Amino acid sequence: MDNVLVKDGVDAETVEAVKVLSGTYKYGWDTDIEMEYAPKGLSEDIVRLISSKNDEPEWMLDWRLAAYRRWLNLKVPEWAMVDYPKIDFQDQYYYARPKSMEKKPESLDDVDPKLLETYKKLGIPLKEQALLAGVEAPEGERKVAVDAVFDSVSVGTTFQKELMEAGVIFCSISEAIKDHPELIRKYLGTVVPVSDNYYATLNSAVFSDGSFVYIPPGVRCPMELSTYFRINAENTGQFERTLIIADKDSYVSYLEGCTAPKRDVAQLHAAVVELVLLDDAEIKYSTVQNWFPGDENGKGGIYNFVTKRADCRGKRSKVMWTQVETGSAVTWKYPSCILRGSESQGEFYSIAIANNMQQADTGTKMIHLGKNTKSRIVSKGISAGKAQNTYRGLVSMHPKAKHSRNYTQCDSLLIGDKCGAHTVPYIEVKNNSSRVEHEATTSKVDDDQLFYCRSRGMGEEDAVALVVNGFCKEVLQALPMEFAMEAQQLVAISLEGSVG
Amino acid sequence: MLEISNLHVQLEEEDKKILKGVNLFLEAGKVHAIMGPNGSGKSTLSYVLSGKDGYQVTDGSAHLEGKDLLDMKPEERAAAGLFLAFQYPVEIPGVGNMTFLRTAVNSQRKLRGESEMTAGEFLKEIRAKAKDLKIDAEMLKRPVNVGFSGGEKKRNEILQMAMLEPKMCILDETDSGLDVDAMKLVAQGVNALRDEKRTFLVITHYQRLLDHIKPDLVHIMANGSIIKTGGPELALEVENNGYAELLGERA
Numbered sequence: 001m002d003n004v005l006v007k008d009g010v011d012a013e014t015v016e017a018v019k020v021l022s023g024t025y026k027y028g029w030d031t032d033i034e035m036e037y038a039p040k041g042l043s044e045d046i047v048r049l050i051s052s053k054n055d056e057p058e059w060m061l062d063w064r065l066a067a068y069r070r071w072l073n074l075k076v077p078e079w080a081m082v083d084y085p086k087i088d089f090q091d092q093y094y095y096a097r098p099k100s101m102e103k104k105p106e107s108l109d110d111v112d113p114k115l116l117e118t119y120k121k122l123g124i125p126l127k128e129q130a131l132l133a134g135v136e137a138p139e140g141e142r143k144v145a146v147d148a149v150f151d152s153v154s155v156g157t158t159f160q161k162e163l164m165e166a167g168v169i170f171c172s173i174s175e176a177i178k179d180h181p182e183l184i185r186k187y188l189g190t191v192v193p194v195s196d197n198y199y200a201t202l203n204s205a206v207f208s209d210g211s212f213v214y215i216p217p218g219v220r221c222p223m224e225l226s227t228y229f230r231i232n233a234e235n236t237g238q239f240e241r242t243l244i245i246a247d248k249d250s251y252v253s254y255l256e257g258c259t260a261p262k263r264d265v266a267q268l269h270a271a272v273v274e275l276v277l278l279d280d281a282e283i284k285y286s287t288v289q290n291w292f293p294g295d296e297n298g299k300g301g302i303y304n305f306v307t308k309r310a311d312c313r314g315k316r317s318k319v320m321w322t323q324v325e326t327g328s329a330v331t332w333k334y335p336s337c338i339l340r341g342s343e344s345q346g347e348f349y350s351i352a353i354a355n356n357m358q359q360a361d362t363g364t365k366m367i368h369l370g371k372n373t374k375s376r377i378v379s380k381g382i383s384a385g386k387a388q389n390t391y392r393g394l395v396s397m398h399p400k401a402k403h404s405r406n407y408t409q410c411d412s413l414l415i416g417d418k419c420g421a422h423t424v425p426y427i428e429v430k431n432n433s434s435r436v437e438h439e440a441t442t443s444k445v446d447d448d449q450l451f452y453c454r455s456r457g458m459g460e461e462d463a464v465a466l467v468v469n470g471f472c473k474e475v476l477q478a479l480p481m482e483f484a485m486e487a488q489q490l491v492a493i494s495l496e497g498s499v500g
Numbered sequence: 501m502l503e504i505s506n507l508h509v510q511l512e513e514e515d516k517k518i519l520k521g522v523n524l525f526l527e528a529g530k531v532h533a534i535m536g537p538n539g540s541g542k543s544t545l546s547y548v549l550s551g552k553d554g555y556q557v558t559d560g561s562a563h564l565e566g567k568d569l570l571d572m573k574p575e576e577r578a579a580a581g582l583f584l585a586f587q588y589p590v591e592i593p594g595v596g597n598m599t600f601l602r603t604a605v606n607s608q609r610k611l612r613g614e615s616e617m618t619a620g621e622f623l624k625e626i627r628a629k630a631k632d633l634k635i636d637a638e639m640l641k642r643p644v645n646v647g648f649s650g651g652e653k654k655r656n657e658i659l660q661m662a663m664l665e666p667k668m669c670i671l672d673e674t675d676s677g678l679d680v681d682a683m684k685l686v687a688q689g690v691n692a693l694r695d696e697k698r699t700f701l702v703i704t705h706y707q708r709l710l711d712h713i714k715p716d717l718v719h720i721m722a723n724g725s726i727i728k729t730g731g732p733e734l735a736l737e738v739e740n741n742g743y744a745e746l747l748g749e750r751a
């Protein structure tokens with residue numbers, strides 16, 4: 001077959017067009033492409049197979065096997081406020097790769113046209129000099145380099161050469177394992193250890209691909225970096241691993257996007273993201289998480305169990321996590337900051353929207369180890385339909401983290417009366433010179449506000465979107481411009497059907 | 501322009517009758533005033549006309565240029581040219597005043613099948629109109645009505661009215677809580693919009709606003725219906741003698 005099969009409309013750029021074309025989830029179509037799967041289920045053989053598909057050195061395989069053996073003895077964590085059927089880890093595929101990717105293409109021009117077409121339809125052009133779709137170049141040209149991950153493999157990374165000239169390494173992690181083993185061996189698993197938690201251990205055993213970034217000392221990455229994760233295959237889990245190293249006095253802004261087709265059966269996504277920051281380094285990491293959320297009755301959707309952590313090893317290093325979580329049936333995710341270097345800073349800005357039957361348990365951990373460290377948390381949870389949205393946050397001031405500060409603001413907004421919002425803060429302060437401030441509010445979308453908007457001519461759903469976007473303002477402002485518009489539209493789309 | 505006949509309204513939640521047969525006929529280009537004691541149903545009338553939830557129309561009708569208002573959604577009524585300056589304007593945190601107004605203008609245009617206003621056109625217009633109402637750039641950027649003083653909120657309502665250019669403007673106690681200068685500004689704003697195609701219904705307690713916005717007709721509302729209609733002199737009579745006499749007359 002020459003054409004990519006598209007089930008629903010995809011080219012819509014405006015909220016209106018999306019409504020007309022494809023119901024609520026814009027990315028629910030799939031790509032009809034010949035795939036190659038590892039046998040179903042999980043075993044040592046599968047771990048070996050994944051490692052050999054990636055042509056890995058022995059030490060990497062040993063690392064994976066150790067993780068796998070550890071995982072066998074672990075229990076599924078149950079403390080999160082999410083409720084879903086038990087996952088049968090033997091009833092899914094751990095590796096799925098388009099046949100055409102058997103030999104890694106030499107350049108983007110050699111990538112299977114069906115794959116290129118898929119990303120084009122997602123608005124992620126894999127052509128260099130192109131911008132993300134729907135983005136107006138603010139002034140002059142702003143480039144975004146993209147690593148495109150399709151099921152278990154990276155199909156291509158753009159602008160590698162231009163980045164290389166600046167000394168920046170941006171490639172798939174499978175390539176990095178082969179081409180930059182010294183960096184991988186030095187940093188992989190040092191932020192999120194293999195033993196960290198059930199899903200991180202699983203990921204360590206079976207991760208198939210993901211992105212790798214290294215910014216050398218003193219370099220400000222000349223463009224935005226971005227990875228776009230697409231799950232396409234049925235009954236297949238996606239386990240990707242991202243490692244970003246910002247060396248001394250470097251800067252990078254990194255964006256992560258993700259979507260999946262509409263399917264009746266839930267699919268597992270368990271990623272690990274590790275950020276390493278040396279002295280004076282700064283990383284901005286933004287996510288627009290738009291996995292398929294399941295239908296309005298809770299059928300299908302992605303189970304998103306992700307471990308993301310930044311280690312501010314260096315003095316005065318600074319990390320900023322921004323996330324817009326609109327998708328997934330179940331979200332379990334706590335991007336965290338270890339503030340080890342003195343005067344290091346961690347920020348977390350989050351919008352989590354849960355509609356229909358979605359469940360989100362998300363938040364952050366700020367671990368203050370060094371002195372004069374600062375952290376700031378701004379979390380906006382929006383619940384509609386029958387959804388449950390939990391903010392879970394840990395702020396920990398260790399004895400040596402003298403004169404450290406945290407500010408947490410955690411606001412929940414309810415739309416309708418069948419949904420729930422929960423705030424679970426954990427605060428530990430083990431020195432007496434540090435200060436922790438926590439503010440939390442819960443409000444409802446006010447009928448008077450909606451009527452006010454409507455009496456000025458706005459439709460009901462536009463009015464809700466406007467009020468909710470206002471509620472999320474502080475977080476939207478923290479997003480890179482490229483994503484802010486998209487995120488605003490996403491907010492509107494994910495709340496469709498939440499009123500009336 | 502606006503034709504209200506025998507309008508009966510009660511609360512949806514409880515069996516409380518608020519409007520008991522209101523009749524009003526407003527011609528294009530005219531300014532009508534409604535005065536009346538607190539609780540007589542003036543705000544309710546304005547809400548029912550603009551489509552707020554919670555009220556049930558049990559009898560009667562309301563038509564705007566022949567279109568059945570009561571059959572339309574609030575946004576459709578707005579697009580058809582109805583505007584209500586709220587007695588208590590609502591705060592919308594995080595939504596810039598300008599963003600709000602631009603969304604409103606373009607939503608109405610879209611509903612009417614017209615093309616959207618570009619950012620440039622919009623900016624030019626709002627700057628000029630804000631200046632007339634002594635609304636500074638800072639206030640345009642602030643979130644809608646959040647932290648606005650009473651007077652600022654009311655001027656902001658008039659700014660919205662000026663931008664939306666409605667045909668039928670209802671002002672619900674836009675003068676209450678304003679000092680004399682602010683009231684003059686508001687009155688100027690209204691007068692600037694007066695023309696032979698635009699109709700106003702001005703709800704007020706005080707004659708003083710009507711010194712600045714000269715009404716063609718004054719109606720007195722009490723206990724859910726219009727009990728008396730007259731010329732501007734009726735407002736003076738109320739100002740001097742209160743409502744007691746009028747209410748007495750009727751009993």
Ligand SMILES: Nc1ncnc2c1ncn2[C@@H]1O[C@H](COP(=O)(O)OP(=O)(O)O)[C@@H](O)[C@H]1O
Nearest residue numbers: 511518536537538539540541542543544545554
């Ligand atoms: N939503 C409501 N719930 C309960 N009572 C209401 C409601 N709206 C109006 N009323 C009552 O209806 C009557 C008329 O109110 P209103 O229209 O605000 O009068 P006015 O604007 O003339 O002062 C009052 O007795 C008021 O308490």
Ligand SMILES: [Mg+2]
Nearest residue numbers: 542543587673
């Ligand atoms: Mg009133």
